[in-house]
Amino acid sequence: DGGITQSPKYLFRKEGQNVTLSCEQNLNHDAMYWYRQDPGQGLRLIYYSQIVNDFQKGDIAEGYSVSREKKESFPLTVTSAQKNPTAFYLCASSIKFLGELFFGEGSRLTVL
Amino acid sequence: GENVEQHPSTLSVQEGDSAVIKCTYSDSASNYFPWYKQELGKRPQLIIDIRSNVGEKKDQRIAVTLNKTAKHFSLHITETQPEDSAVYFCAAVTTEGFMRFGAGTRLTVKP
Numbered sequence: 508d509g510g511i512t513q514s515p516k517y518l519f520r521k522e523g524q525n526v527t528l529s530c531e532q533n534l535n536h537d538a539m540y541w542y543r544q545d546p547g548q549g550l551r552l553i554y555y556s557q558i559v560n561d562f563q564k565g566d567i568a569e570g571y572s573v574s575r576e577k578k579e580s581f582p583l584t585v586t587s588a589q590k591n592p593t594a595f596y597l598c599a600s601s602i603k604f605l606g607e608l609f610f611g612e613g614s615r616l617t618v619l
Numbered sequence: 620g621e622n623v624e625q626h627p628s629t630l631s632v633q634e635g636d637s638a639v640i641k642c643t644y645s646d647s648a649s650n651y652f653p654w655y656k657q658e659l660g661k662r663p664q665l666i667i668d669i670r671s672n673v674g675e676k677k678d679q680r681i682a683v684t685l686n687k688t689a690k691h692f693s694l695h696i697t698e699t700q701p702e703d704s705a706v707y708f709c710a711a712v713t714t715e716g717f718m719r720f721g722a723g724t725r726l727t728v729k730p
Binding site: 540551555565607608610613 | 662717720721
């Protein structure tokens with residue numbers, strides 16, 4: 508069953524801790540993306556990757572880091588430098604860059 | 620960079636009525652404009668898109684129109700049904716080379 512899988516679905520973290528959100532796709536898509544969704548602000552792009560071993564900053568990359576060592580995987584690390592990390596995070600992929608986005612089910616991070 | 624403004628933020632219609640959501644963009648070079656629908660608790664999904672060489676595109680009850688001169692595009696839903704209730708996002712491709720989304724419109728269709 509092809510798709511894009513995010514884990515964990517819910518995550519709680521104490522201030523000052525780094526946390527990594529997983530995103531895996533078996534759609535053989537070249538491009539992958541991380542978006543942050545906050546109420547009333549739509550979807551804001553954190554990082555994107557057009558191809559393996561390459562990634563670029565989006566609109567709100569500060570306090571986040573990513574890697575793209577494998578085509579299937581694009582993990583997002585929320586570092587302690589992110590001032591307001593509590594949010595809903597969506598991972599997406601597309602066959603080619605700027606093609607139709609296929610989203611995962613999201614990960615909700617709460618910083619206590 | 621590209622700014623995508625979406626209006627209204629909330630929209631309530633009676634079942635069977637039409638709904639229109641409008642977006643404006645700032646970058647005249649933008650050439651791809653998708654619309655995504657996010658039902659409550661679910662992931663966003665593409666419902667329709669339009670490219671700058673087309674002025675209108677229709678898919679059953681959904682249509683999108685594009686005015687490149689005025690730099691705005693709209694989503695039209697006719698004969699609305701309760702299952703159309705969702706948050707709708709427009710998007711446009713930026714000069715930086717990625718898609719930027721509008722803030723979303725929460726559509727409620729009352730039976």
